[in-house]
Amino acid sequence: MSDTAEKRPGPHKPSGWAVPGGDPYISIQNVTKRFGEFVAVDNVSLDIYRSELFSLLGASGCGKTTLLRMLAGLEEPTEGRILLDGQDMVGVPPYERPVNMMFQSYALFPHMTVAQNVAFGLKQEGMGKGEVEERVEQMLGLVQLGRFARRKPHQLSGGQRQRVALARALAKRPKLLLLDEPLAALDKKLRESTQFELMNIQEELGVTFIVVTHDQEEAMTLSTRIAVMNEGVIQQLGTPSEVYEYPRTRYVADFIGSVNLFEGTVSGTGAEGMRITAPEAGIDIHVDAGQTDARAGQSVAVAIRPEKIAIAKQDDKPSQGENVIQGIVDEIAYQGSLSIYQVRLADGKLVRVTTPNLTRTAERPIDWEEPVWLSWGRHAGVVLTS
């Protein structure tokens, strides 16, 4: 499961961030965690490299926190091993691991000031008083909280607490920082600006980050690579664009962004492409070759992102011969930078289409209940076999 993204053939493999060479920094090998009968983490294998900003993405309850807690040493794997820098971590208590964690609840010590919170880990190391003060000042500067050093956590706002927790976790200069839903408690605007702050800090300090999140946008923005988890299993691993453009399963396609799924059967394969008979769409859908190893006759789903579908008025029929269907506009949502159309096909299936609002007013806007053409290229569809 670990590097499916690497093995994929085909001409559309995105460029950009690639797995660096060398040994993995963290190697999670066949790790399973059971709570009684319940399997929270199911045979997960994962390699993470130095200076990565790696995201574990999945719905609530899928085992992300449990996996993170095993890395921190707060939970022991039922099976499997975890190697950190080549060293087996099984049985090493949390206070002896070069790993720090930022807790979902922040877990700031309420009876200590902000400065004492940040200094806590340094004092446990036996660092000298002067040096501690210097480091605390530096860390609070990094998260722009210098003037709040003497406040107690309950005197801070949510965003400030989140930054204290980050400063505290970073103060010991850990080699690996684990962040459990670090931005979940912040409102949208603060969350977005903090995402960039996090990325800057990560680049500045060169620490390896593993971020747990259930927010796919956050994972896309932050990460070098994403592992999508579902019910304790890693469904897909790859860069944000790989996971978005080339989802491997229906679950991933649906979880990351929004997607139109057409169920169908492969009715023809050839050098130049694959043909899928999709009754829901009412046509044969053509996709590029080389994406999957699906055989003729196999039932599959074709995933098409809403922004990859073009929408045109009735008298403006697309000239291309394939991947064109007709429908009626059911719903229009104006979202400022883009408009979302929900189009009903002949047999009732709803298709979502988004188009950017490039000009302030379209000459002939598409209206509710208007018949329209939908079309997309061969490269737009992704064939999913599971």
Next chain:
Amino acid sequence: MRKGLHPVTIAMLLFGFAFLYAPIVILIIFSFNEGKLVSVWSGFSPKWYGELLRDPQILSAAWMSLKIAAMNASVATVLGLFGAYALGRFGAFKGRTLFTGMMTAPLVMPDVITGLATLLLFVGLAWQRGMSTITIAHITFSMCFVAVIVRARLSSLDQSLEEAAMDLGARPAKTFLLITIPMLAPALVAAWLLAFTLSLDDLVIASFVAGPGSTTLPMVVFSKVRLGVSPEINALGTLIVLLVTLCIVVAALIFQRQEAQRLADAQMADRAD
């Protein structure tokens, strides 16, 4: 809903308060009675208070009670804390439910049984009865109260605080000292005060396990009253009521100030957003 109180409600309220406080008020009034008779008013005088302070038996019993109460409260708080911590933090170990049950059972155990059982133990051990046996007997039942109070606080405590401390490099013992104990401090103070008053209050268990020369205040009061209620005992009762009231008022004031501080802090945080 109607505003104001219905006359029936007022009557019930007055009756309730009268029921609660009439005996105490009568006790206080008659502690200032000039004469020796407790039921006949013969003029105001504080002389029984002076009498009280010159009574060596009462003074030494009071001192004995305070010593036992303080020692009991301190030891019971430590032991109860350990018990609560073990039950609350060591995971679901074998027999935890049984231990939890055994921890709370003494709360409803009749004093007579506790007194008798501990007496039999001391007799069996041929332990010289006195102040130490009373203290030990008090510890055995008051530590259960401590454990229940501390456990309640512990289970409402965010365990990730302790995990965060360990994650930052603190060993378990240090985590306990630097994080768990400070977080439990209010519960520990409350538990100490409760154990203190439980011990000060106890007559039955102390009577079972006391030896010569280890008479506690409740034992003195009880034996004196059997010879007839004297205004001196009324004066003693008044002093105890005064002490308890003082404690409650001080505790309430501290609590109120904390609350005010918390509100002010919260407002400050809102402005900081």
